[in-house]
Amino acid sequence: MESYFTCAFALRKSRKKSNSQSDLFARVNVNGKVATMSLNRKIDPVDWNKAAERMKGKTPAAYEMNLYLDMIRTKFNKVHRRLKDDEKYITASLMVEEFNSDGKSKKMVLEVFKEHNKDCDQRSGKDISKSTVKRYYTCYNHVAKFIKEYYKQDDYRFRDVDHQFLTKFEHFLKTTQACNHNSALKYINNFKKIVRIAIANKWLESDPFYNFKVRYEEVIREYLTADEIKTLWETEFHFDRFTLVRDMFVFSCYTGLAYSDVEKLSKEDVTVGIDGDKWIRIYRTKTNSRSSLPLLPIAEQIINRYADHPQVVHTNRLIPVFTNQKSNAFLKEIAVICGITKPLNTHLARHTFATTVTLSNGVPLESVSKMLGHKSLRTTQHYAKIVDRKISDDMKVLRIKLEEVDAKLEARKKKEKDTN
Numbered sequence: 001m002e003s004y005f006t007c008a009f010a011l012r013k014s015r016k017k018s019n020s021q022s023d024l025f026a027r028v029n030v031n032g033k034v035a036t037m038s039l040n041r042k043i044d045p046v047d048w049n050k051a052a053e054r055m056k057g058k059t060p061a062a063y064e065m066n067l068y069l070d071m072i073r074t075k076f077n078k079v080h081r082r083l084k085d086d087e088k089y090i091t092a093s094l095m096v097e098e099f100n101s102d103g104k105s106k107k108m109v110l111e112v113f114k115e116h117n118k119d120c121d122q123r124s125g126k127d128i129s130k131s132t133v134k135r136y137y138t139c140y141n142h143v144a145k146f147i148k149e150y151y152k153q154d155d156y157r158f159r160d161v162d163h164q165f166l167t168k169f170e171h172f173l174k175t176t177q178a179c180n181h182n183s184a185l186k187y188i189n190n191f192k193k194i195v196r197i198a199i200a201n202k203w204l205e206s207d208p209f210y211n212f213k214v215r216y217e218e219v220i221r222e223y224l225t226a227d228e229i230k231t232l233w234e235t236e237f238h239f240d241r242f243t244l245v246r247d248m249f250v251f252s253c254y255t256g257l258a259y260s261d262v263e264k265l266s267k268e269d270v271t272v273g274i275d276g277d278k279w280i281r282i283y284r285t286k287t288n289s290r291s292s293l294p295l296l297p298i299a300e301q302i303i304n305r306y307a308d309h310p311q312v313v314h315t316n317r318l319i320p321v322f323t324n325q326k327s328n329a330f331l332k333e334i335a336v337i338c339g340i341t342k343p344l345n346t347h348l349a350r351h352t353f354a355t356t357v358t359l360s361n362g363v364p365l366e367s368v369s370k371m372l373g374h375k376s377l378r379t380t381q382h383y384a385k386i387v388d389r390k391i392s393d394d395m396k397v398l399r400i401k402l403e404e405v406d407a408k409l410e411a412r413k414k415k416e417k418d419t420n
Contacts, residue, residue, distance in 0.1 A: 004031050005090070007076045009053040009069055011045055020044060026072055028092045035092035037099070039072065041065070075099060107203040108155040109147065113140050113194050129286050131260070139190040146172045158203045161195065166212050182216050189214065221382065222342050223351040226360075229253055233298070235338050241322070242337070245330040247302045248321050252349030254299040254357060256372050259327065259346035260285040265318040270295065270303075284373040291373030296357075354383040 006029045011022035021042040028035050043065070047056050054069065055062040079098045083090045097106070117140055120133045146169050147156045156165075166188065173184035198204040224232070233250055237243045252262055261284055273279035278295040295303075303319060306312050311320035321327065324346055331344035342348070350372070358368045369380035 005029065005076075005080050005095075007073050009039075009072075010050075011043060011048055013045075022048075026076070028076065028095050030090055030092040030095060033092045035096045037096045039068075041068070107158045107198065107201075109158055109161065109194070110140070110144055110155045112158065112197060112203070113143060116194055116197060127288060129260070129288075131286065135186075136190055139187045142173060142177060142187055143169070143191060145176075149176065158198045159205065161198075161204060162208045163210075163212055166208055182219065185214050185216055221351045221355075222348055223355045224253070224340070224342065224348070226356055228338075228340055228342070229352065229356065231338050232334070232340065235334075237334070237337065242330060242334055244306075244320060245322060245327050246334055247305065248319060248327065249331060249334075249344070249346065249349050251299050251302045251319060252346065253352045254296045255280060255293060256350055256353035256358075256368075257282075257291070258284070258286065258350050259321075259324045261291070262319070263321050263324075266316040267318055268316070269318065287373060287375055289373045289375050291371060293371040351383065354380070359384055 008027045008029070010025055010027055012025055013022050021044050024039045024041040024043055026037045026039055028037065043055060047062070048054075049056050055065040076095065076099060079095050080090065083094065083098065088094070117133070117136050120128055120136055124130050124133045147153055150168055150172065169191070170184055170188060173179045173187055174181070177184075179187065192209055195204065195207070195209060199207055229250070232246060235246070237246065248262060251257075252259070255262075257265070257280070261282060264285065265280070265282065269280055269282045271279055271281055273294060275294070278300060279292060280295055281290070281292045283289065284291050306319050309320045311317050322330070328345045331346070335342070335344040354368055354372060358371070359365070365377065365380055365384055368383070369377050372380060374380050
């Protein structure tokens, strides 16, 4: 749309009655709509030429003022040209805003972050997990507190976010917020998505992450050994709640499902596979990726055990579960009863499936990755690194082969000696 544009200057009488000078304003007119902007200058009306929109006379003060007005008009012309080139819908108020920001965005970090989180709320449970949404809100709170403490502001301009901002934020997370190294970097990665939004919308001219290296520390994942699983499965408890939580945990050990997946597991998720046996097929809560796995005997036994449980009979649940918080609290007590020193929690069961139940028993990495619902094989490879049993078995095979080679050499030497 073609826009008509003019820039004019006018005086407005000062509000102070005792003041003989008037305030100088710029009037921007776009297609008949006007926006005004104070130029923060005062002029005596006697010295002002209303028709020419300039200061009278040839004094140094008049020369300087008229030069300033020419600069203002030139700058508005550049703003108008830039907006036309960008094919923006031009208004008088937009021109004033662009003039004051020197063509740079005034978008604020927390403002954009808040809008992003509102969008995540609407998508929660659909194409984004509730836990991910919760993490973005936690990250927002960290960023808000950081801006308040470091910069003494309620919000921060996106155009000022730079490498130093990220470095300070990382330090803030590790010190003030007491986050460990990996947690701090995960929050920074959450913030990185907000930065990408700003870059895509040209609210930020350069990427502050360009030279910011994110290197996670390798974490050794705990898992139960076959003996520990056996002990846990065979222990009898005096309280039904311990038995139920134990069974849910063991069910996860033999299915690789995370707590959030077990919680939503329904009877329809159990189907007959191509081999005629029962399979579980679901979309993972965290990644929305497909997870398919045959139902192992112990897992099927647990399902049958709770077929008459009220939570199963009156709902569509496959097995009953407590909340994740309660389950983890009970698992700590169960570990003490069973003499297990490892920190039992619902997610440790998933690690146990990946290591002790599958990889250690020779199940190929690609198959384990598919059953876990991993989008990348690299994620599954973390488990492969810690399977000492597999390494031990491989080395035993090598040791036997080396011993056979040595035995053959010895036999040949002995034969040659006897011949001589």
